[in-house]
Amino acid sequence: MEADIFVKRRKERLIFLALLITLTVGSMIITEYDMMKGFTSIIKALIWGFSHFYPDTKSMRLLPDILISLKETVLMSIAATTVAAVFALLLAVAGSRTTRLNKLSSVVARGIASLFRNIPLVVWAMVLMLVFSQSLLTGYLALFFGSFGFLTRAFMETIDEVSNNSVEALLATGAGYFPIIFQGVLPSCLSQMISWILFMIDTNIRDATLVGLLTGTGIGFSFDFYYKSFNFHAASLVVILIVITVIVVEMISNGIRRVIM
């Protein structure tokens, strides 16, 4: 019997490998991906990057403009996350198993969250573009809808996971619905929720570049503009500023997490 297991395992591995290779070759054919071109373009990109993709003195003069759009983007990401978090909290309380009003509210809340979460950010951006045109509001709303779906789900799971004991204890003392939520559920989930909010701000600042590119606002637009006018020195300056921002935000959020968790 022992030997059979090894034979079976080897067979399984071979089948898995064959499947993987078929899928790989299949996807390469469908997407017209050229392996050689892939490798050579990495090298070419590196050479090009070192020779063209760095900020020069001329691009430094654009720094104030870029900083303004960077500030706009960061503020937009933060505002979208915060407002989304407030709405997500309300919906999560209505939808979580421990705090829901009734079964129906839970089903409705989960449905809304899943709808918002599964519609890609790109779709939000494109659809909102039609009405709000190229304004920061488009980006703001796209990020808001995306974060709203994600945070609702995250908050619901946090409430389910964390607050069971305290809710039971408060129920035993005869506390009402709102005291339970404000005294029991929220305080015990707060640090977890803040961790999720931090994560979302982080993600949103990254995604804001993409949304900005699509909707023609903020730092994404700055990059796109310089990129398309072949002003690569300025474009590289944008990239460097984004990197610095993301790293700083990451450091701040790690610091906060370390203190509160």
Added chain:
Amino acid sequence: MKMEKSMKICGQLSSDEIAGDWGDIRPLNRATLTVRIFLLVLSVLTIYALATIDYQSVGMAKAVADTLHNFKIIFLEPEANRLNLWEAFYEIVITMGLAFLTTLFSGIIALFLGLMAAKNLSPKTVTRVIKGFVAFIRSVPTILWVLIFAVSAGLGSVAAVIGLTFHSISYLTKAFSESFEELDRSVIEALMASGANWWQIVFQAVIPSSVTYLLSWTFLRFEINFANAVAMGAAAGAGGIGFDLFMDSGFYFDLREIGLITYILIAFAMVLEAISTNIKGKIKTRA
């Protein structure tokens, strides 16, 4: 003085908002203070952002009404106009192919980088260098990598796959190295004492014990890569369903077809999620 005052204010604010009457009873330790300051800063920034946002004379009421109207068309009247269903399906398969190649390449590379970045398996300098490198890659948004590679490779699947792979490598390396680090130090020491070399330790102990994590991270990343591949199609013209989406909204203003594409995307996302949950369950029961 100013600092003290603002702290006092924020204490009052959040004790009303969050802790209710408990504010007086609970001691103000570092954690609660941080939470309060964080919430205060967040709300101030948000209010400032919302107040200074450039609304560009968008009539709010009309815009909201129009958006709702658009949503009604998108979700209730989806229709295929330029694409037929079969073509839309094929475009999705292309997007899927991009995501698959990306995940495969980055998974393989990240496996090795992850081993080198794990504290218990590699010398300190190596882990530091790799972790720093990976953190840098991660902080540049995916779309920018794709566009940067598009300069040398031209817009298309090559730039998309390489750009997405770059980002995906950095994500998976972090995840992989963290799951490697969970392995008990004593296991490695025992194997070392019995004379096993580094490769034997890796393939007999480290990878088998963390294979569940590795696979579930990879599947998670596949889902993210799928979403990213859609976005790359739209923002960088990398082909696939994202490009059709972009054309429909940017050039044809065809809301009905956006609706159709959205539905197909949602369906695919849900199928992916179901498959990955299923596979994860299977791996878990076997392990």
